[in-house]
Amino acid sequence: xxxxxxxxxxxxxxxxxxxxxxxxxxxxxxxxxxxxxxxxxxxxxxxxxxxxxxxxxxxxxxxxxxxxxxxxxxxxxxxxxxxxxxxxxxxxxxxxxxxxxxxxxxxxxxxxxxxxxxxxxxxxxxxxxxxxxxxxxxxxxxxxxxxxxxxxxxxxxxxxxxxxxxxxxxxxxxxxxxxxxxxxxxxxxxxxxxxxxxxxxxxxxxxxxxxxxxxxxxxxxxxxxxxxxxxxxxxxxxxxxxxxxxxxxxxxxxxxxxxxxxxxxxxxxxxxxxxxxxxxxxxxxxxxxxxxxxxxxxxxxxxxxxxxxxxxxxxxxxxxxxxxxxxxxxxxxxxxxxxxxxxxxxxxxxxxxxxxxxxxxxxxxxxxxxxxxxxxxxxxxxxxxxxxxxxxxxxxxxxxxxxxxxxxxxxxxxxxxxxxxxxxxxxxxxxxxxxxxxxxxxxxxxxxxxxxxxxxxxxxxxxxxxxxxxxxxxxxxxxxxxxxxxxxxxxxxxxxxxxxxxxxxxxxxxxxxxxxxxxxxxxxxxxxxxxxxxxxxxxxxxxxxxxxxxxxxxxxxxxxxxxxxxxxxxxxxxxxxxxxxx
Amino acid sequence: xxxxxxxxxxxxxxxxxxxxxxxxxxxxxxxxxxxxxxxxxxxxxxxxxxxxxxxxxxxxxxxxxxxxxxxxxxxxxxxxxxxxxxxxxxxxxxxxxxxxxxxxxxxxxxxxxxxxxxxxxxxxxxxxxxxxxxxxxxxxxxxxxxxxxxxxxxxxxxxxxxxxxxxxxxxxxxxxxxxxxxxxxxxxxx
Numbered sequence: 001x002x003x004x005x006x007x008x009x010x011x012x013x014x015x016x017x018x019x020x021x022x023x024x025x026x027x028x029x030x031x032x033x034x035x036x037x038x039x040x041x042x043x044x045x046x047x048x049x050x051x052x053x054x055x056x057x058x059x060x061x062x063x064x065x066x067x068x069x070x071x072x073x074x075x076x077x078x079x080x081x082x083x084x085x086x087x088x089x090x091x092x093x094x095x096x097x098x099x100x101x102x103x104x105x106x107x108x109x110x111x112x113x114x115x116x117x118x119x120x121x122x123x124x125x126x127x128x129x130x131x132x133x134x135x136x137x138x139x140x141x142x143x144x145x146x147x148x149x150x151x152x153x154x155x156x157x158x159x160x161x162x163x164x165x166x167x168x169x170x171x172x173x174x175x176x177x178x179x180x181x182x183x184x185x186x187x188x189x190x191x192x193x194x195x196x197x198x199x200x201x202x203x204x205x206x207x208x209x210x211x212x213x214x215x216x217x218x219x220x221x222x223x224x225x226x227x228x229x230x231x232x233x234x235x236x237x238x239x240x241x242x243x244x245x246x247x248x249x250x251x252x253x254x255x256x257x258x259x260x261x262x263x264x265x266x267x268x269x270x271x272x273x274x275x276x277x278x279x280x281x282x283x284x285x286x287x288x289x290x291x292x293x294x295x296x297x298x299x300x301x302x303x304x305x306x307x308x309x310x311x312x313x314x315x316x317x318x319x320x321x322x323x324x325x326x327x328x329x330x331x332x333x334x335x336x337x338x339x340x341x342x343x344x345x346x347x348x349x350x351x352x353x354x355x356x357x358x359x360x361x362x363x364x365x366x367x368x369x370x371x372x373x374x375x376x377x378x379x380x381x382x383x384x385x386x387x388x389x390x391x392x393x394x395x396x397x398x399x400x401x402x403x404x405x406x407x408x409x410x411x412x413x414x415x416x417x418x419x420x421x422x423x424x425x426x427x428x429x430x431x432x433x434x435x436x437x438x439x440x441x442x443x444x445x446x447x448x449x450x451x452x453x454x455x456x457x458x459x460x461x462x463x464x465x466x467x468x469x470x471x472x473x474x475x476x477x478x479x480x481x482x483x484x485x486x487x488x489x490x491x492x493x494x495x496x497x498x499x500x501x502x503x504x505x506x507x508x509x510x511x512x513x514x515x516x517x518x519x520x521x522x523x524x525x526x527x528x529x530x531x532x533x534x535x536x537x538x539x540x541x542x543x544x545x546x547x548x549x550x551x552x553x554x555x556x557x558x559x560x561x562x563x564x565x566x567x568x569x570x571x572x573x574x575x576x577x578x579x580x581x582x
Numbered sequence: 583x584x585x586x587x588x589x590x591x592x593x594x595x596x597x598x599x600x601x602x603x604x605x606x607x608x609x610x611x612x613x614x615x616x617x618x619x620x621x622x623x624x625x626x627x628x629x630x631x632x633x634x635x636x637x638x639x640x641x642x643x644x645x646x647x648x649x650x651x652x653x654x655x656x657x658x659x660x661x662x663x664x665x666x667x668x669x670x671x672x673x674x675x676x677x678x679x680x681x682x683x684x685x686x687x688x689x690x691x692x693x694x695x696x697x698x699x700x701x702x703x704x705x706x707x708x709x710x711x712x713x714x715x716x717x718x719x720x721x722x723x724x725x726x727x728x729x730x731x732x733x734x735x736x737x738x739x740x741x742x743x744x745x746x747x748x749x750x751x752x753x754x755x756x757x758x759x760x761x762x763x764x765x766x767x768x769x770x771x772x
Contacts, residue, residue: 263694264694309735360742
């Protein structure tokens with residue numbers, strides 16, 4: 001949430017825009033887009049949240065958003081907590097404040113999906129309302145390896161860890177297992193750092209402040225000389241991130257021992273664990289607001305080395321730290337190497353870090369088009385996902401400003417409530433007329449993506465999942481002082497394959513598993529993560545668009561322990577269950 | 583600035599202010615009295631301390647950079663030795679360390695230093711406020727300009743990528759760029 005760097009920063013960014021435009025023009029002239037026989041996208045998203053019973057309003061501080069906590073919002077998760085094959089939803093909630101006192105402690109919500117596609121609020125029955133804490137994010141993993149997905153709720157306060165008892169009820173074990181970590185906890189990721197079969201946990205923290213600071217906050221920061229808005233984060237003290245080693249279901253603070261000490265006290269927001277250097281060990285990326293982002297390379301035995309700067313994923317291409325909010329991971333350009341997409345503050349690019357292999361990156365925001373397309377809004381939750389099943393990964397971004405006061409000056413940078421963005425990946429399109437000038441990889445398809453992308457709110461968390469199991473990815477989005485949006489994908493999409501990875505007698509969700517699907521000689525890879533986007537967790541079933549193909553040549557599942565399962569000639573349009581050891 | 587100096591200055595200034603208040607009539611028609619000489623002297627002393635601290639900061643950052651550059655040179659020598667001995671693993675490790683050190687020159691220190699700088703900025707201290715306004719320096723940077731930062735970061739990346747498969751000639755060529763950037767932007771007298 002960067003502001004207060006003054007007009008200089010804006011002037012600098014303005015110069016960058018001019019430079020970006022020049023680079024974009026150059027890119028348009030020289031960068032051809034690969035084309036294959038896949039029909040053009042016809043996106044159509046419809047918000048069905050109210051119709052299917054999702055009504056819980058996200059409480060978000062005071063109307064004026066006097067403190068950054070008022071406007072940080074909360075995340076959401078797709079999960080199948082009762083293992084009935086239908087995705088359920090978990091929504092985190094904040095508090096409503098009235099001036100300097102607490103008006104209402106919002107309650108989290110667990111929605112169980114019925115067979116008819118509607119949802120039932122089972123929060124009370126399950127016992128997962130949030131323990132009265134001001135919630136931040138939802139991260140789903142089976143931390144105790146009992147075969148049932150558990151939910152970590154990070155909070156401004158003490159974290160809550162809901163252990164799934166397997167009977168529809170949960171119990172908060174955070175204190176017992178040692179992950180309460182009082183403070184302003186934000187993004188988190190479960191991952192097996194040391195390869196012992198138990199999921200370790202990294203939790204980012206944002207600003208070091210107390211509830212009293214929040215309650216007594218006044219808007220003292222002059223925004224563009226026009227309005228006084230919430231102060232920070234610049235000028236506030238960052239809070240340290242934490243790493244907990246999982247010792248058979250109990251967690252031990254091991255931040256420093258693992259080489260993960262947050263030396264710069266970055267304003268941590270989002271965390272994503274993934275094997276960036278393809279050595280079979282999970283690494284860790286942390287998006288910091290206004291500070292350089294971290295990339296921790298796993299050196300083995302649960303030890304990490306911070307290589308953000310030398311990997312070129314700490315700064316943008318200009319060597320500037322950005323105000324980062326959310327993370328998406330995926331192979332955007334189809335070269336077989338995962339890329340990173342990081343959302344940032346308004347009047348700044350979202351950055352697409354093109355993976356070069358071996359955990360090296362380069363800023364491809366301008367040449368791919370995502371930079372100019374994302375410059376204006378304030379960007380949060382995000383995902384790289386194939387929404388039209390054409391075989392390439394599109395980008396969705398949840399947008400919304402943090403200062404309601406900007407509505408008095410819409411000419412400046414727009415409004416507090418904003419539309420979300422859908423950027424179509426044109427890697428696989430074939431409808432470019434012969435002789436047409438080359439195009440950038442991404443284009444803004446939001447305006448033609450249906451009424452779901454016309455909603456104007458101050459959006460925050462975002463999770464992607466196929467909630468109705470129809471082979472098209474849907475989108476769950478949270479918004480301040482609003483009920484959630486569930487954007488049902490009703491577009492004309494291509495063929496698809498979803499892979500369900502199971503470990504008989506073992507973990508409910510094999511975090512860190514990587515699935516590679518090969519079609520027509522082209523390989524596509526997805527991994528399973530717990531902790532993604534902004535404060536959220538996606539559907540744990542890797543989904544692949546197959547374009548016009550009705551068969552996948554090969555499906556390879558690389559399990560966290562390095563073993564593999566392989567399937568050949570797999571029929572499309574199915575949920576392929578792959579069991580470890582088979 | 584030493585705490586004792588601040589405390590002494592504040593004590594003198596406080597005493598002077600109290601004295602001034604004590605001798606000023608409630609409804610004086612005359613111009614306000616000149617600031618007592620003792621208070622001006624105290625303020626001069628404080629100014630010396632503040633400006634001295636700024637100079638000390640520049641020296642300290644130069645020292646940090648020099649130490650980092652020295653470390654990079656040491657790792658470079660180790661890398662060259664390893665390459666001569668065909669010890670690929672040692673060469674990889676050493677070149678990666680060179681890359682990390684060069685990156686640290688670009689960012690004027692590691693994450694720990696960044697934490698200190700952030701604290702200074704939070705306290706309103708900008709070593710090069712005018713330079714920041716002109717777009718020459720990043721916020722809080724003391725010695726390394728934006729141009730210098732970019733040069734070192736570019737070299738750092740090239741070195742880090744080189745670390746995958748180190749080659750003596752490529753290493754020498756990239757190090758020459760580092761030396762040139764150092765001479766141009768950081769070396770004493772710059």
